[in-house]
Structures are given as C-alpha cells and as structure tokens.
Amino acid sequence: MASLLTRIIDAGSQYDMPEYLRNRVRPTNIICLLVIFALSIPFSGISLIYFPMMAIFPSGAAVVCILVIVSNYYGGIYYSRVVLPVLLLVLSSLYNAYFCDSIADSISSVYLVELSFTLIPFVIFDFKERGFLIFCTLFSFFIIVVFPAAWDKFDMGYDGTVLREGPLAVLTTLLATVFQLGCISGLAVINRNSEEKSNQLITVMNQKNEEVEKSRKDLEVNLVQLEKARQEENHRQWASEGIAQLSTLLRSNSDDTELFDRIIATLVKYLQANQGGLYIVEKEERTHDIVIRLAACYAYNRKKHIHQTFQAGQGLIGQTYLEGEYIYLTDIPENYLTITSGLGDSSPRALLIVPLKVNESTEAILELASFKKFEKHEIEFIVKLGESIASFIQSNRISQRTKQLLEDSQFQAEALRAQEEEMRQNMEELASTQEEMNRQQMSYLQEIERLSTLYATAQEEIHTKNKEVEELQKALHTNTIR
Incomplete structure (x- = not known):
C-alpha cells in the first residue's frame, strides 16, 4: 500500500525536466490525493445521501484529480496543473451556486x-x-468575486440547511479547513524545501567559493613556486655561464699575474660589482708564517696597482682566513674602503669577503665591494666558484713547486754529472799517474835488478880478485922465504 501511494505521489517525476518543475510534481499529486480523500469522497457521500443530483460535482472533482495524476504519469505535468485549480474552482463554485442565489446566501x-x-x-x-x-x-x-453575481441563474432550489447547520456543517467546515491547512502546510513545506535548497545552494556556493579561493591560493602558490623555480633556473643558468667563463679562463695559458688580473676583472664585471681584490695565501719558507698577499685588484674597468699584505687574523682578510667562512657586510666600517668613480669617492653598500678553499685548505681570499647588495645566489656562486679557483691556485702552486723542484733536481743532476765527470777525469789522471808510477817502478826495479846483478858480478870479480891476490901474496911470501 505504501509502495502504491509512493508511486502515485511520484507519478511524472521520472521524466527529464527542469529542477523547479520536478519539485512541483509531488505537491500536485499530493493535492490531488488530498482533494479526493478529504473533499471529494466525503462531499460525494453527503451529496448522495441528501442531494443525489449534486454528487456529480464532488465526484467530478475526484475524476479531475485522477485524470491529473494520470496525465502527470504520462508527462503532461505542464498543462495538467492548469486544469486542476480551474476545474476544481468551477466545480466547487457551481456546487455552491446550485444551493444559493447570492454570495450572501x-x-x-x-x-x-x-x-x-x-x-x-x-x-x-x-x-x-x-x-x-x-x-x-x-x-x-x-x-470568487465576479461569478457569484450570476449564481441566481444556477439556483436549483436545493435546501442546504444540512450543510449550513448541525454536525454536517461542522464536518464540512472541518474538511475544508483541513484541506486549507493542507494547502498552507504544502506551501510551508515547499517554502522550507526552497529554503533548504537555497541553504544547500548557499552551502554549495560557499564550498565552491572556498574551493575557488583554495584553488586561487593554490594557483598563487603554484605561480610563486613556478616563479621561484624560474628564478632558480635563471640563477643556475647564470651561475653555470659564469663558471664556464671562469673555467675557460683558468684553462688559458697565461702567467699567474696576468691570469689573476683577468680572474678578478671577469668576476667584478660578471657580478656587476665595482671593485675587487684577489689575495693569495703564501707561507714564508724560513719562518713558515702565513702571509696573505694581494695578487690582483680591479675597479671601474681599471687595473689597480696596490701592494698589500696581511697576516693571519689581521683585519677582515686575516679574520676570514682564520674562520674559514665568508664575511658579508652591508654596514661597512668607516674608512675601511672607498670606491673611486666619476662621481668621486664613495663607501660601498656591500662588502663580500670569501675564502677560496679546496679540501678545507684556504688557498686565496676574494674581496668584492659594490654599491648594490649581493644576492644570495651571487654569494653561493662565488663560494662554489671559489673551489675551482682555489683548486687551480693549489694545482698551480703544486705545479710551480714541482717545476722548481724539477729545475733544482736538474741543476743538482747537472752539478752531479759535472762532479762525476771531474772525478772521472781525476780518476783517469790518477790511473795514468798510477800507470806511470808503475812503469817507473818497473823501470826502477829493473835498474835495481841490473845494478844488483852488476853488484853481484862485481862482488864475484872482487872475490875472485881477492883470491887471486891472496894466492899471489902466498906465492910471493913463499918465494920470499926461499
């Protein structure tokens, strides 16, 4: 039963139609059911009992309501709703007219x-x-207003006292009131539904506005991120181009002085700074003290010839060497540095001093001064580039030291070869002298042997002669005795 009632109430709502029209299908069908059960059936019953000929009007109202529901079911919602109030008003007014000859009655x-x-x-x-x-x-x-003037033409002379007085009067008035309250309640429900839908629409609109606002904020965030990414990409490209220029410069075959001048000039121009200096960290050979020497200075498209040296910890340059971290100042100490331009001498607005390190070893100090502040990506670029410059300086220093050691080694080798040659010559002379001495010694030995032989021969001859003298003396002595 409930399912049938629901189907009747929903008759016609299955079609594709505007939302405002769909919202009126159910109220129309409910009005029809309310007319049938609250008015048509009761008034038809009363009429059949007291005024059989008048039952056609409430019954006709029921038929009209049924036809409207059927019409709605088949999609006639547009025009069935016009028929409903018109015919019901006509039938109810005729019902009243047949009892009365004027509106007062x-x-x-x-x-x-x-x-x-x-x-x-x-x-x-x-x-x-x-x-x-x-x-x-x-x-x-x-x-309601005009038609009652013609009721006298429809008066059938029925006595409507039963509807004017007594229980039926109360009942019919109650039924009419119930229907009226039903219509008012329907209006209230429709109004409430409209308010709910309006509130829902407002809620949906607020949600959509919130979503739109969120989307707008997300879009702004995305745009900010895109702009940030674009700037970061530009900064990376700018840094890559700068590193490429300096790398090309470092690969050039230039002597140290010229190369350092070109490095500081390129950096000052690339960073749009106004002045810069490159300090090389050196170690005294005798005392092993650290000396930071200004190797190149550049300002306003002019090479500067300045001789400066710092000890470790002396001034900002020496402090940077000791701490191993860059110093960035926008409040420059008074009389620390001035930049000379066509406008005169002015103090810079920004000073950047960066240690150029490789493997935690500080090989040089870079000092840059500018009338504009250095951006974060520019400082990061200098720090990153400093590794390449420091690596070059370290490699160049090692190369020069190796070259010097090689030259010293070659010199020592030449000296050693000269000493070896001299020793060889001395050895040859010594060998020659030794050979001469051996030859002389051999000659001496031969002479000694010859002399010894002569001596021995002389001794033998002397001995022989002595024997002959003795024999002669003996003979002479013998002869004397005789």
Whole structure:
C-alpha cells in the first residue's frame, strides 16, 4: 500500500525536466490525493445521501484529480496543473451556486473550499511560471468575486440547511479547513524545501567559493613556486655561464699575474660589482708564517696597482682566513674602503669577503665591494666558484713547486754529472799517474835488478880478485922465504 501511494505521489517525476518543475510534481499529486480523500469522497457521500443530483460535482472533482495524476504519469505535468485549480474552482463554485442565489446566501464550508482551491496554484506552480500563476490568480479572482453575481441563474432550489447547520456543517467546515491547512502546510513545506535548497545552494556556493579561493591560493602558490623555480633556473643558468667563463679562463695559458688580473676583472664585471681584490695565501719558507698577499685588484674597468699584505687574523682578510667562512657586510666600517668613480669617492653598500678553499685548505681570499647588495645566489656562486679557483691556485702552486723542484733536481743532476765527470777525469789522471808510477817502478826495479846483478858480478870479480891476490901474496911470501 505504501509502495502504491509512493508511486502515485511520484507519478511524472521520472521524466527529464527542469529542477523547479520536478519539485512541483509531488505537491500536485499530493493535492490531488488530498482533494479526493478529504473533499471529494466525503462531499460525494453527503451529496448522495441528501442531494443525489449534486454528487456529480464532488465526484467530478475526484475524476479531475485522477485524470491529473494520470496525465502527470504520462508527462503532461505542464498543462495538467492548469486544469486542476480551474476545474476544481468551477466545480466547487457551481456546487455552491446550485444551493444559493447570492454570495450572501453561500454555504460557508463550500465557500471555504473555494477559497482553499485558490491556494492550489501557489502550491503547484513555481514563481518562474509567472504566466500560469497570473492566469490562475485572475481566474480565481473571477470565480470568487465576479461569478457569484450570476449564481441566481444556477439556483436549483436545493435546501442546504444540512450543510449550513448541525454536525454536517461542522464536518464540512472541518474538511475544508483541513484541506486549507493542507494547502498552507504544502506551501510551508515547499517554502522550507526552497529554503533548504537555497541553504544547500548557499552551502554549495560557499564550498565552491572556498574551493575557488583554495584553488586561487593554490594557483598563487603554484605561480610563486613556478616563479621561484624560474628564478632558480635563471640563477643556475647564470651561475653555470659564469663558471664556464671562469673555467675557460683558468684553462688559458697565461702567467699567474696576468691570469689573476683577468680572474678578478671577469668576476667584478660578471657580478656587476665595482671593485675587487684577489689575495693569495703564501707561507714564508724560513719562518713558515702565513702571509696573505694581494695578487690582483680591479675597479671601474681599471687595473689597480696596490701592494698589500696581511697576516693571519689581521683585519677582515686575516679574520676570514682564520674562520674559514665568508664575511658579508652591508654596514661597512668607516674608512675601511672607498670606491673611486666619476662621481668621486664613495663607501660601498656591500662588502663580500670569501675564502677560496679546496679540501678545507684556504688557498686565496676574494674581496668584492659594490654599491648594490649581493644576492644570495651571487654569494653561493662565488663560494662554489671559489673551489675551482682555489683548486687551480693549489694545482698551480703544486705545479710551480714541482717545476722548481724539477729545475733544482736538474741543476743538482747537472752539478752531479759535472762532479762525476771531474772525478772521472781525476780518476783517469790518477790511473795514468798510477800507470806511470808503475812503469817507473818497473823501470826502477829493473835498474835495481841490473845494478844488483852488476853488484853481484862485481862482488864475484872482487872475490875472485881477492883470491887471486891472496894466492899471489902466498906465492910471493913463499918465494920470499926461499
């Protein structure tokens, strides 16, 4: 039963139609059911009992309501709603007219039903359907105000006392009131639904506005991020181009002085600074003290010839060497540095002193001064580039030291070769002298041997001669004795 009632109430809502029209389908069907059960059936029963000929009017109203529901079911919602209030007003007004000859003699309960039917257009039509509303309102005005003037032509002489007095009068008035309250309740429900839908629409609109606002904020965030990414990309490209220029410069075959001048000049121009200096960290060979020497200085497209040296910890340059971190000042100490331009001498607005390090070893100090402040990406560029410059200086220093050691080694090798040659010559002379001495010694030995031989021969001859003398003496002695 509930399912059937629901199907009747929803008859016609299955079609594709504007939302405002769909919202009027159910109220129209409910009005029809309310007319049938609250008015048509009771008034038909009363009429059949007391005025059989008058039962056609409430029964006709029921038929009209049924036809409207059927028409809605088949998609006739547009025009069935016009028929409903018009025919119901006509039937109720005729029902009243057959009992009365003037509006003053009208049955109050029936007239109350007529007045209730004037509310139907406001229940079943949306304010967007102004044409239907105006037509039904004008027609209702005609039936309620103008048509009663012609009731005397329809008076059938029925006695309507039973409807004017007694329990039936109360019942019919109650039924008319119930229907009227039903129409008013329907208007209230429709109004409440409209308010709810309006609130829902407002909520949806607020949600959409919040979503739009969120989307706008997200878009702004995305735009900011895109702009930030674009700037970062520009900064990366700018840094890459600067590193490429300096790398090309470092690969050039220039002597140290010229190369340092070109490095500081390129950096000052690339950073759009006004003045710069490159300090090389050196170690005294005898004392091993750290000396930071100004190797190159550049300002306003002019090479500067300045001789400066700092000890570790002396001034901002020496402090930068000791701390190993860059110093960035926008409040320059008074009389620390001035920049000479065509406008005269002025103090810079920004001073950047960066240690150029490689493997935690500070090889040089870079000092830049400018009338404009250095951006964060420019400082990062200098710090990153400093590794390349420091690596070059370290490699160049090692190369020079290696070259010096090689030259010293070659010199020592030449000296050693000269000493070896001298020693060889001395050895040759010594060998020659030794050979001469050996030859002389051999000659001496031979002479000694010859002399020894002569001596021995002489000794033998002397011995022989001595024997001969002795023999001669013996012979002479013998002869003397005789």
